[in-house]
Amino acid sequence: MEDMSETLRDQLAENLRAVETRISAACARAGRERESVTLVAVTKTVGSEVARLLPGLGVVDLGENRPQELWKKAAAIPGVRWHMIGHLQRNKVERTVPLVHLVHSVDSVRLLEALETQERPVDVLLEVNCSGEARKGGFAPEALLEVVGPLERLKWVRVRGLMTMAAYEEEAERCRPTFVLLRTLRDELRQRLGERHPLEELSMGMSNDFEVAIEEGATMIRLGTILFEGRE
Numbered sequence: 419m420e421d422m423s424e425t426l427r428d429q430l431a432e433n434l435r436a437v438e439t440r441i442s443a444a445c446a447r448a449g450r451e452r453e454s455v456t457l458v459a460v461t462k463t464v465g466s467e468v469a470r471l472l473p474g475l476g477v478v479d480l481g482e483n484r485p486q487e488l489w490k491k492a493a494a495i496p497g498v499r500w501h502m503i504g505h506l507q508r509n510k511v512e513r514t515v516p517l518v519h520l521v522h523s524v525d526s527v528r529l530l531e532a533l534e535t536q537e538r539p540v541d542v543l544l545e546v547n548c549s550g551e552a553r554k555g556g557f558a559p560e561a562l563l564e565v566v567g568p569l570e571r572l573k574w575v576r577v578r579g580l581m582t583m584a585a586y587e588e589e590a591e592r593c594r595p596t597f598v599l600l601r602t603l604r605d606e607l608r609q610r611l612g613e614r615h616p617l618e619e620l621s622m623g624m625s626n627d628f629e630v631a632i633e634e635g636a637t638m639i640r641l642g643t644i645l646f647e648g649r650e
């Protein structure tokens with residue numbers, strides 16, 4: 419048992435080192451500091467016994483795309499910052515909000531309003547469907563400016579930025595327009611909103627496209643597959 423978790427830890431450490439090298443290289447190409455990009459480890463494909471090795475390896479930002487799974491892992495793994503990165507149903511808001519550092523996936527004004535009713539500070543990102551795929555959630559790019567009014571009425575919820583998922587591409591370079599679009603939308607929205615919603619974050623980039631996302635200004639990358647591959 420002990421041996422197995424040793425091997426697992428070594429494999430994870432090795433994957434992390436390889437990813438770190440690539441993150442640093444992408445930052446260097448873009449003239450950015452490594453510290454300007456937060457690695458969020460997406461643990462949805464692994465159990466708590468694997469996810470709990472991450473803080474020891476220096477990864478303290480963990481993401482889950484299903485509320486129930488986040489609740490479960492949050493109870494099992496203390497000392498990390500939890501990121502809710504998938505669709506959050508309104509009836510799960512009350513239980514999720516106290517556990518999370520940031521909700522990346524706010525996809526409707528109704529969800530914003532449900533978060534507001536918790537009457538406690540909540541940091542969120544607005545998810546934007548930049549790729550136009552019907553099965554993906556998020557605000558349509560052209561609908562984003564319509565949220566300016568509702569955002570100005572919020573007292574508790576604070577919008578820290580935008581999030582998107584690019585379409586899967588064999589060639590990551592093809593995701594670049596998606597990331598450019600998200601950054602452009604962020605800049606436009608920021609001009610219309612006051613200081614209460616700082617909009618400094620761009621959560622974009624996954625295992626297959628994170629380097630391009632960093633080159634285009636990602637401040638948070640969400641990596642799953644690439645961290646956990648190669649496990650027995």
Ligand SMILES: *Cc1c(COP(=O)(O)O)cnc(C)c1O
Nearest residue numbers: 460483503624625640641642643
């Ligand atoms: C699963 C998931 C990721 C991680 O994807 P990988 O390709 O495994 O790195 C990132 N963001 C969201 C919203 C996800 O659901």
